[in-house]
Amino acid sequence: MYCKNKAAELIEKNREEITELCEYIFDNPEMGFKEYKSSAALKAFLERHGFTVKMGAGGLKTAFRAEKKGAAGGPVIGFLCEYDALPNGHSCGHNIIGASSAAAAVGLAEAMGEYAGNIVVLGTPSEEGSGGGKEILYRAGVMEDIDCAMMFHPAPWTVINDILLAIAAFSYTFHGKPAHAGACPEKGRSAVEAVIQLFNNVNGLRVTTKGTTRLHGIIKQGGTVTNIIPELTEAQFGIRASTKEELEELVERVHNCARAAALSTGCTVDINEIGVSYLNLISNEVLLKLVEKNLTDMGEHIDMRNAKEGVGSSDVGNLSHRIPVFQVMIGVGSPALPHTEAFAEACKGKRGADIAIRAAKALAMTGVDLFNNPDLVNKAKEELKEKLNVK
Secondary structure (H helix, E strand, O other), rough: OHHHHHHHHHHHHHHHHHHHHHHHHOOOOOOOOOOOHHHHHHHHHHHOOOOOEEEEEEHOOOOOEEEEOOOOEEEEEEEEEEEEOOOOOOOOOHHHHHHHHHHHHHHHHHHOOOOEEEEEEEOOOHHHHOOOOHHHHOOOOOOOOEEEEEEEEOOOOOOOOEEOOOOEEEEEEOOOOOOOOOHHHHHOOOOOHHHHHHHHHHHHHHOOOOOOEEEEEEEEEEOOOOOOOOOEEEEEEEEEEEEHHHHHHHHHHHHHHHHHHHHHOOOEEEEEEEEEEEEOOOOOOOHHHHHHHHHHOOOOOOOOOOOOOOOEOOOHHHHHOOOOOOEEEEEEEOOOOOHHHHHHHHHHHHHHHHHHHHHHHHHHHHHHHHHHHHHHHHHHHHHHHHHHHHO
8 A cells, every 4th residue: 555644745855846846937927828937847847756758748839748657557647737827927826736736746656656557747738718728638639548637726715626617708800881980970880889789788698697607708899999980899708607508508699699789780790719618627526535535634624615606617627527537726825816916926935835735745645545546546437427427
């Protein structure tokens, strides 16, 4: 039997190196698909600890697959790294995600020494902004041998069973007909009126949608000068729902809002998806019970076992429809919400690194559980099959 305490001890032994890694990623924020420094730092860390790292996984320059293979016949356990930032820096704490997953894999491999199976670290770019790095990597076959995967995400509170909504993003570009707004407005067809009507239609749609849905939009282009009837405008909407099926229905209803806006104003509309659609998270209780016990054994305070509502979305949801996955939220000791300056402050420096180390220990200990009892992986897969059949 492999020792969970040894994995935690080895992660603690690497504290200084993990801290440097976490701080470096935070201090060098990079937008999606441009995470060159962050992915290079993770690669160097993993290689120093005996992992073989291949960059450019799935055709994405900043993606990677790192592995430390044991003997044949055991489980293939994946640890998911995110390391992209937002325009205001690491205000979603992805420096913590990247450092904790890499550190967990290293601690697990070093603690077990010899084992049957494979430990894989997946560098998944551009989770923010519907970039969908995980979905792209999955479609490219980078994860086809992974039996299950795991990660922690920083949050205001520690939540075991989180809810992630399905989301799709679309642009709606309206084409009208320009005309002098004072001399001959009747000759024009106003694209700005079309985009305004789209928002009116969507607002009307809210009356007959579930409370769990989210519809949020912006106007990217709204005309240039007031004395010319605008011939081109663009709006973008994020559309969220509890499940894939509900999302598909809601997306079509929003599309119809755009088509009606175009028709009523004499314009035309182009509808294009932005990035990759994210699916809702399918929680896996087999895996969640393991990590929950490990957190409790570590003395971690769990604020909430089961989330009451979903507020965010992630491409980890896409993976959860294919393989057993968990994303547990770990509290950062601040009530600040992600994507804010205050949340970034809570994820920086040694404070952020300490969160990463705590998460890494729980991840590594859960990995030990799975290597000690590979049948748990099969049980996790059976649970996923049952949940997918229900859907």
